[in-house]
Amino acid sequence: MFGTYLAVTLLASALNGAAAYANLSGHEYARNQADEMRVPHSWHLPLGLLLGAGSLGLLAGLVVPVLGVLAAAGLVLYFVGAFGAHIRARDYHFGPWAVFFGVAVAALALTLVHHRPW
Template sequence: MQTTYITVTIIAAVAAGAAALVDFVAADWVRGNMRNYGIPDWALIPLGVIKLAGAIGLLAGLVFPPIGVAAAICLFLYFIGAVATVLRARCYADLPYPMPFLALALAAVCVLPAA
């Protein structure tokens, strides 16, 4: 279980960090998608900060598990919101983009060590 926990946590943290980096770069395709979802351009940086905080929290959780628990749950809720936002905008073809992040956040929650 310990190896699974560490592996899933690191993969989820890297994925969340990569998603944050995409927000920080704010490529045209990202801004276009966000506009389609009804999200203003200025929101990209705060959303990226949330993802980066989640990634850092997951990694910190390897040392201090309560932080990892909070980060995993918050990332899961964040990506539930991302999926809901895509659904609300009726951009069903874009669902494959937030779903892997949601699955990784859920996996991180599922493999949390018993406190």
């Protein structure tokens, strides 16, 4: 069980870290997605920082479990908001979103199961 928890946490951290980098560096893909979702380019910095904080929080959660739970829950909420942006923009291509959302949900579930806070 620990191996699965570790693998999913590292995968989620890597995916969200890459997305944070794309937003913070102004990568073309991030700019195009923002344009399609009608998200102002001024939001790249705060959104990138949220993704980066989630990514680092997942890693910190390996040592301090409550940080991992909070980071994973924050990423789930982030991607629920992203789903709303897709719906608002009438963009029904949910493939990349589903990967990020699914990995965030899996990270949250496995963190909760592994550390059993109840």
